[in-house]
Amino acid sequence: MTSQQEHGAGASPIGAVALAGIDRRSAMDAVRLRIGLAISLGLLKPGERLPDQQDVALGLSVSPITARRALASLAEQGVVVRRRGRGGGTFVADDPPRQVLAELAASPAESEAVNRLVDRRLLFECAVTHYAAVNVTAGQLDELERLTGEMAECTDWSAYHQADEQFHRLVALASGLGRAVDAYNETLAELYAYFIPYPIEALHASNRDHIALVKALRAGDVSGAIDVSRNHVDVLHKTMFTGMMGGAREY
Template sequence: MERRSAMDAVRMRIGMAISLGLLKPGERLPDQEDVALGLSVSPITARLALASLAEQGVVVRRRGRAGGTFVADSPPTEVLASLSASPAESQAVNRLVHRRLLFECAVTHYAAVNATAERLDELERLTREMAKSSDWSYYHRMDEQFHQLVGTASCLDTAVEVYHETLAELYDYFIPYPIEKLHTSNRDHIALVAALRARKVKEAVEISRKHVDILHCTLFMGLAQG
């Protein structure tokens, strides 16, 4: 990803989601600003990426009240083939996955011991926000806040900073995903908050381990095909 421009990275993430059938022909993408927020890029980067994909026939842009950006009915296969992660990028994702899995278990353990009632209430609020989200962009933003807060709730001081850095790196590889599947994964968040409230350390850690393991096999670039 570091060798790609931010615009090319967005093009690839959207292109891979289409190739994998996560974004369907005719499906409307969130507004440009929401795409930018959901993929952690600037609005101008999102605009340039969408414009480039439109020029290549991967998406179509329509005006008017029912307008917006939509996945083309028949995106050019040769263009989609070019929008894929390299083996090196896939390896980078796998390394980040393993690092995050280690950190996730650690911060969850200590969150079950140290989380305050206020932070647990905020985690619960975020699960409600994710449950009512209607698109992947908003869900991803709430999901990131949720996991950042689990880290903060652990009270592991400077170790939390390293966890947050790893989390941010990995979120750069998120690709759009059907909201129905994301709502299903939110059940893990709900179960985790319940375990944290009950101070059930082993149960909370196991929920986090399974959650990270499953999501990283489906939601991150380079892993969805492997």
């Protein structure tokens, strides 16, 4: 999307940022991996409809072309099926090939990279939250609250993820930390490049942290806001795919 239109709002292309120097995985293969992992982990269920292609691209911060190619490749391998006409779309196959899903696995290097990114974001998150609690404006608070409401109304992981990114970037902007915000946003984009689809119920539960954070920011509760942000990010060690691999489903 121009650079944003080519790769998703404010995010960097997966192949160029997060995975470069790890496994040199192409952007298309990275999308295949992320969808395949979600299926293996039971986060995407057999027969479940994926968002439209454009929404898949936005939700995974890649270009529409990359999303289209990745979905076409998964369809060719029987991981997803495409149906035309009314009620059509792209659906998780009822019985995805086990061998293909086994190949769509993160390497130990990628898992370690994710954990390092979570730790880096944790440091940044606490810093921007501290200063946001001091510097946030009334208008920014209202927009943050609006975004929590939007996330509460989301019905799929793609729409939620887009609003979630806007929320966290706005908290960073509210900190007033200048160029340090750019460093935060770079780390956020790198970590989001590993985002995999989650059931919307789990994402709605995560949104409760956002709601609590806005409440603390409105109250000027620096310590309380930092506690919310620290716990919100630290749990990613367990809830991102690196902490969930033991729960992969057997097909």
